[in-house]
Amino acid sequence: MTDDPIGRLRAMLLIRAFEDGLSARKAHGFQLLSSGEEAVAVALASALTADDQLLTGGRSIGPALARGVNPGMLMAELLGKTAGMNRGRAGRGHFAAPEQGFFGSHAVVGGNISVAAGVALARKMAGEPGIVAILFGDGASAAGALYETLNIAALWELPILFVCNNNQLSVSTPREASNAARRICDVGAVFGMPARSVDGLDMVAAAAAAREAAEHVRSGRGPAFLEMSSIRLRSHSTTARETRSRDELASLRLRCPIEREIARLQGEGLLGEMEIAGLREEALERARAAMVFADASPYPDPAEVLADVD
Amino acid sequence: MTDDPIGRLRAMLLIRAFEDGLSARKAHGFQLLSSGEEAVAVALASALTADDQLLTGGRSIGPALARGVNPGMLMAELLGKTAGMNRGRAGRGHFAAPEQGFFGSHAVVGGNISVAAGVALARKMAGEPGIVAILFGDGASAAGALYETLNIAALWELPILFVCNNNQLSVSTPREASNAARRICDVGAVFGMPARSVDGLDMVAAAAAAREAAEHVRSGRGPAFLEMSSIRLRSHSTTARETRSRDELASLRLRCPIEREIARLQGEGLLGEMEIAGLREEALERARAAMVFADASPYPDPAEVLADVD
Amino acid sequence: MSTELATTRMFFREAVRRAVEEEMARDPRIFVLGQDVGSFGGSYREFDGLFAIFGPERMRDTPVAEAATIGIAAGAAAAGFRPLAVITYMDFLMLGFDALINYAAKLRYKTAGALTAPMVVKTTAGAQGQGVAHSQCIEAWLMSVPGLKVVAPSTPADAYGLMKSALRSDGPVVYIDHKRLFPTPGNVPVEPAIVPFGQAAIRREGTDVSVVCHGYMVRVALEAADLLAGEGLSCEVIDLRSLAPMDVETLAASVERTGRLFTLEEGQVTCGVGVEVATRIFARIGNRPWSRLGALPAPVSSNPVLEAACIPDPARSAAAIRALVRP
Amino acid sequence: MSTELATTRMFFREAVRRAVEEEMARDPRIFVLGQDVGSFGGSYREFDGLFAIFGPERMRDTPVAEAATIGIAAGAAAAGFRPLAVITYMDFLMLGFDALINYAAKLRYKTAGALTAPMVVKTTAGAQGQGVAHSQCIEAWLMSVPGLKVVAPSTPADAYGLMKSALRSDGPVVYIDHKRLFPTPGNVPVEPAIVPFGQAAIRREGTDVSVVCHGYMVRVALEAADLLAGEGLSCEVIDLRSLAPMDVETLAASVERTGRLFTLEEGQVTCGVGVEVATRIFARIGNRPWSRLGALPAPVSSNPVLEAACIPDPARSAAAIRALVRP
Numbered sequence A, B: 001m002t003d004d005p006i007g008r009l010r011a012m013l014l015i016r017a018f019e020d021g022l023s024a025r026k027a028h029g030f031q032l033l034s035s036g037e038e039a040v041a042v043a044l045a046s047a048l049t050a051d052d053q054l055l056t057g058g059r060s061i062g063p064a065l066a067r068g069v070n071p072g073m074l075m076a077e078l079l080g081k082t083a084g085m086n087r088g089r090a091g092r093g094h095f096a097a098p099e100q101g102f103f104g105s106h107a108v109v110g111g112n113i114s115v116a117a118g119v120a121l122a123r124k125m126a127g128e129p130g131i132v133a134i135l136f137g138d139g140a141s142a143a144g145a146l147y148e149t150l151n152i153a154a155l156w157e158l159p160i161l162f163v164c165n166n167n168q169l170s171v172s173t174p175r176e177a178s179n180a181a182r183r184i185c186d187v188g189a190v191f192g193m194p195a196r197s198v199d200g201l202d203m204v205a206a207a208a209a210a211r212e213a214a215e216h217v218r219s220g221r222g223p224a225f226l227e228m229s230s231i232r233l234r235s236h237s238t239t240a241r242e243t244r245s246r247d248e249l250a251s252l253r254l255r256c257p258i259e260r261e262i263a264r265l266q267g268e269g270l271l272g273e274m275e276i277a278g279l280r281e282e283a284l285e286r287a288r289a290a291m292v293f294a295d296a297s298p299y300p301d302p303a304e305v306l307a308d309v310d
Numbered sequence C, D: 001m002s003t004e005l006a007t008t009r010m011f012f013r014e015a016v017r018r019a020v021e022e023e024m025a026r027d028p029r030i031f032v033l034g035q036d037v038g039s040f041g042g043s044y045r046e047f048d049g050l051f052a053i054f055g056p057e058r059m060r061d062t063p064v065a066e067a068a069t070i071g072i073a074a075g076a077a078a079a080g081f082r083p084l085a086v087i088t089y090m091d092f093l094m095l096g097f098d099a100l101i102n103y104a105a106k107l108r109y110k111t112a113g114a115l116t117a118p119m120v121v122k123t124t125a126g127a128q129g130q131g132v133a134h135s136q137c138i139e140a141w142l143m144s145v146p147g148l149k150v151v152a153p154s155t156p157a158d159a160y161g162l163m164k165s166a167l168r169s170d171g172p173v174v175y176i177d178h179k180r181l182f183p184t185p186g187n188v189p190v191e192p193a194i195v196p197f198g199q200a201a202i203r204r205e206g207t208d209v210s211v212v213c214h215g216y217m218v219r220v221a222l223e224a225a226d227l228l229a230g231e232g233l234s235c236e237v238i239d240l241r242s243l244a245p246m247d248v249e250t251l252a253a254s255v256e257r258t259g260r261l262f263t264l265e266e267g268q269v270t271c272g273v274g275v276e277v278a279t280r281i282f283a284r285i286g287n288r289p290w291s292r293l294g295a296l297p298a299p300v301s302s303n304p305v306l307e308a309a310c311i312p313d314p315a316r317s318a319a320a321i322r323a324l325v326r327p
């Protein structure tokens, strides 16, 4: 989908601009943002095709945008407006746009992993093309649901790519206190699937690893496990306390995957200052447009409360 | 506890005689017996001391006897009599004799694994000696509870020994369809704990492996994982359908761990025919005595139904 | 009741099997997943022979992993299939509550209809000597979950007809058999026929009291009614069949006729099925004398004496009905 | 009410913290385990500073593994400790139901008293913009489990006193805070004091109707009572505090005085708390006019309009009470 370097940068810039814009809207509860994790989302999305489906945990805005979900509908959804893809009822952590290849986020940590395997099973049983990718965090890697699902996916050779976005934190709990394994992906290897860990701040390496893993799954050889390490530049949610020091955050910010990719592209002579400024402005403009679209949409009518229950 | 070869043989013979006696009593519902798995239970028990605690899944009679639980009380418990260690209310799959080092069986597959880790945590926090061993099956190895607990046990360096009695079956489901890992113990290795697989039909090898694993845990270096492969000579329960052919069962019976150990001891000149006959008779006698004890005990009074609820 | 339909005699477990076979033959999107549902044929032989017909793809043995089993079923359902997930005992359904209740039951709502989860979870309730963690009846919890449907047959005909309806339903359904029912025989229509959700069945007509129950307790109620008939006390016995949705109309009409309500369940009465039945009936027709019977407030031991003491039997049911009707 | 005791003002979350601190200082067997309970101080800062006092051994951060967390707590409890397991939202308690319900709640019973599980599971209920899988109130399910105790404070004083009782209790207790209560202030006794289980509290005296509720709904009920007072309608508002065991005596006495019962809960009314409250009261004093209000039968969306429409508020509560008292 965003297979070219500039396209991938565009996608990262859009995520950052979109989330920054959203975070300024304190009124509508909290949001789970993904600054520092854009390359993970975009790398993964770059390995998926229109036939594929992506599912995620609660930190789902970046991945959905990377997948190509309509930004205006997403913003409307997150702000509880009826122009959202789910009429504003799913909101943060629950929205789904299956026709756009985003089967859904699910805010129960680990809860979407077996659901994703079910989607993959449906693919396989129907003999349909396309694979399923499930994105979850280092925190989720401690959940029994992951293990049960990895095992069954391996037994049944399901077309599913397990991707751990290891942003080193589960709320305040560091990755070392969440999972005793040396590498989170090692548990995938136990079940015989290819398992790799890659630097998720390095757009090029991450995209290559994602492509390789997706190819394996796409070729019908069963599941694969990809761990991408990243950083969380913001607090857990827009209303959660930050637990790290200013110094630590400042040094993390120096590792921003977007600036790193921009520097690379500049260094390779693929981008000039003007173009960079242009891309930044374009992203801001798309985020603004999404906000305008969302703002123009009404909240649902209270009578909708009983719609679509069974 | 049964550290000498003859003691271990005695323990295995007792289990076989006890379960054979019990299986003749069709009246009291079904039982989960362990013929073919006696060496696993006895090997594990031989590595435990009086300070230790053993917990198991539902197939718990053999392990409890190996641990030294009083056979009469156990028989009474299994037959629902008040002379049972739990007044006959726990019965199959739920009895507990913590003062005899058997903290309890629990018939929910996988359900006792995290409980065992909690017992180990209590040991560690209290600075008490003794380790905890948890015995579960190859079927249970697919449960998320195992994974969550292994991880936490490794993170917290709990004094717990995970033992998988891999009898190759979960009801009718063969081990290959239960767990995609090459060796079930490999998931222990992911979390950095020593993990070994041993032939659980070989009394000597199994006891040595159990001792080694228990030593590791006892030395305060955190958990260990031991897989012991065995065979299930009976159907899943005394009322369950057998799914294997007569031929398959006949060839399995040739691998009986008890006869194998007898042959070994005989071959090494440690046992003569007379002594063997004597040991067999002694086991039958102890099993008969347990049955007599149980039969002499009454059922509980119906009024006990509301006792010990909160 | 349906005297016009030609029927054939079969065991409860055979009726389940027939429903599943017919529906699987009709709809290729249906498949079964669960422990020992394949060549073993199910814990209660309720899938006997289906493996030979439909093969391992559509009769899928799962590892002991209830959480993932229900999650996978939910995902496959959302992606267009119609899985029948089998959980041997209702007690273990708790292990899959997250996927069932936090995901599947809410999927249509949260996506505003973009996704649905047409899945059936088939499980068993009740005591039959299996002990504290294999005997529970927690259907009342499920009744309270918006988006879930809950049914519990008491006869082979209803096992057949409700399973067929369940497999055609567009949202998650929990279909509950009672362990003691599998070996019971009954008449089942020869021609394919469904039993729609939301329709209770009057199993015995009576004039003094309406006894409302479901599952195995219908048999207990009928035996109690026999006992009481000898004393000139006439019970109308109503089988809920479908707990959610509930057929309040049939129930209320019966209580209006008999003037009294007795609710009988094997699970706990606290926040149970009976209290909800009573409340809905009385909300419609006003209060009537009512009493409830269920398990004593204790776990259900596998001990034969304690198990029998804990859960309702015909004698205790009859005594409670007598006390209600002739206080 | 307790006018004689000297009190001090604190926030709800501070009251929780104080109870835990005092009990941990008193009893070395108590420790806390759960996600982000350590240096982070708990999701609602309800353990602020306890990590500095008690250290990582007794304030244990766990991975995201609710099932093992509750299982480990149960095992540690059975082995002589008194764990306080923290589950951020009640919705995720389902993930630990197996250990809590199939093991801990039945442990004393099944072992005939040889083992017990003196553990507390602290969790939160209710909606505050967090969406379909983070807003549920499933306390009614827990009430029906023999062997479990269930409490739900509505004031800082009760949070303090009930948490202390919970940490001294000899069987498993589920202690439920409502998310909206943490930042609310109130008076708490200066001297250590417990609130025993099984005692409801009359929050406001009244003559026309008894409004029975718990948790955050107590605040909604009090606001509704204020609204109705202006119309000359006098509500007695009773806070259950302890759902299991339930103080039927206080409730029944109130309904006997006022002649009417209104039950209010944030969860589903089907098989809910209110219907059980009504049933137990009427079993004691005979029927009285009663109506119930709870969430509409739908998941609770994070959407502000739909969330507000789904769960009871003072205006709708007042309207329902009005309809009950002046039909």
Ligand SMILES: Cc1ncc(C[n+]2csc(CCOP(=O)(O)OP(=O)(O)O)c2C)c(N)n1
Binding pocket: A057, A058, A059, A107, A108, A109, A110, A136, A137, A138, A139, A140, A141, A167, A169, A170, A171, D035, D064, D066, D088, D092, D095
């Ligand atoms: C089962 C469950 N437990 C706890 C939570 C609360 N929670 C929400 S997000 C989160 C952090 C998860 O960490 P990780 O998986 O690494 O994802 P990240 O937040 O880093 O993207 C937690 C614990 C939850 N939503 N679900």
Ligand SMILES: Cc1ncc(C[n+]2csc(CCOP(=O)(O)OP(=O)(O)O)c2C)c(N)n1
Binding pocket: B057, B058, B059, B107, B108, B109, B110, B136, B137, B138, B139, B140, B141, B167, B169, B170, B171, C035, C064, C066, C088, C092, C095
């Ligand atoms: C959670 C759960 N699921 C299913 C069952 C039904 N069940 C009882 S024993 C058993 C087999 C378990 O196999 P394994 O762990 O290998 O132990 P084994 O029977 O071989 O000793 C099953 C599936 C159960 N008791 N608990």
Ligand SMILES: [Mg+2]
Binding pocket: A137, A138, A139, A165, A166, A167, A168, A169, A170, A171
């Ligand atoms: Mg993380």
Ligand SMILES: [Mg+2]
Binding pocket: B137, B138, B139, B165, B166, B167, B168, B169, B170, B171
């Ligand atoms: Mg096995």
